[in-house]
Amino acid sequence: xxxxxxxxxxxxxxxxxxxxxxxxxxxxxxxxxxxxxxxxxxxxxxxxxxxxxxxxxxxxxxxxxxxxxxxxxxxxxxxxxxxxxxxxxxxxxxxxxxxxxxxxxxxxxxxxxxxxxxxxxxxxxxxxxxxxxxxxxxxxxxxxxxxxxxxxxxxxxxxxxxxxxxxxxxxxxxxxxxxxxxxxxxxxxxxxxxxxxxxxxxxxxxxxxxxxxxxxxxxxxxxxxxxxxxxxxxxxxxxxxxxxxxxxxxxxxxxxxxxxxxxxxxxxxxxxxxxxxxxxxxxxxxxxxxxxxx
Numbered sequence: 688x689x690x691x692x693x694x695x696x697x698x699x700x701x702x703x704x705x706x707x708x709x710x711x712x713x714x715x716x717x718x719x720x721x722x723x724x725x726x727x728x729x730x731x732x733x734x735x736x737x738x739x740x741x742x743x744x745x746x747x748x749x750x751x752x753x754x755x756x757x758x759x760x761x762x763x764x765x766x767x768x769x770x771x772x773x774x775x776x777x778x779x780x781x782x783x784x785x786x787x788x789x790x791x792x793x794x795x796x797x798x799x800x801x802x803x804x805x806x807x808x809x810x811x812x813x814x815x816x817x818x819x820x821x822x823x824x825x826x827x828x829x830x831x832x833x834x835x836x837x838x839x840x841x842x843x844x845x846x847x848x849x850x851x852x853x854x855x856x857x858x859x860x861x862x863x864x865x866x867x868x869x870x871x872x873x874x875x876x877x878x879x880x881x882x883x884x885x886x887x888x889x890x891x892x893x894x895x896x897x898x899x900x901x902x903x904x905x906x907x908x909x910x911x912x913x914x915x916x917x918x919x920x921x922x923x924x925x926x927x928x929x930x931x932x933x934x935x936x937x938x939x940x941x942x943x944x945x946x947x948x949x950x951x952x953x954x955x956x957x958x959x960x961x962x963x964x965x966x967x968x969x970x971x972x973x974x975x976x977x978x979x980x981x
Contacts, residue, residue: 715767717763726756807843811840812841815840819836830861874899875900878895
């Protein structure tokens, strides 16, 4: 009993397309020598010469002849081309008509095959994902199947057993690297572990912990520098000049009696929040003035 594929192959072989009549290579003949001689005669006549006014009528005739010759030759060329192309064009049209149902059948089969192949890939991926979840256990929560899958596994040429082996190798490597990471006693193990599961790269996980160490060290040095600068600020600032005491006799008598208001300068080193509290207290006493940050 023959299969449909065998029947198709035998049908193609027994009905092979053959061209039964064709005459390629037929030479096209023309009076090239005669025309070439005439052209040479005219072109030699005008080569390097200047037409005088007396010879203008003849020059016009020669120009008209040359232009007419070009037009005639080109027309004969187009006619020859059409004559030779006519049988080919008819042959090409027959071939297209002949293959039209074949191409339609091929396109129909191609669409169905691609749909079935996509279903096949989907089923294969489902088996691989289930196998990974069975083998990985709790690792699936941190590293889902989408993180480790390789699209090459879904190819028809990639055996399912080889894909299983690749999955096992990935799981084994992840567990091995995780144990190695735990044994390093890093100063930032939680962040390093998060980086490892995000990238599955042991070297990047270690680098993440070292990066955090460097950031903390930089912050510590900055805090020390700021503290040292603050300690030096009072010693660097000049002593404020005492303002002269106002002469009571020069101050006119007001409702303040013998204790008129005088402008005072007070220098305080404190935080912004403390200064806000001091300002509120001074306002409650009815004092006026301004605060300038140095």
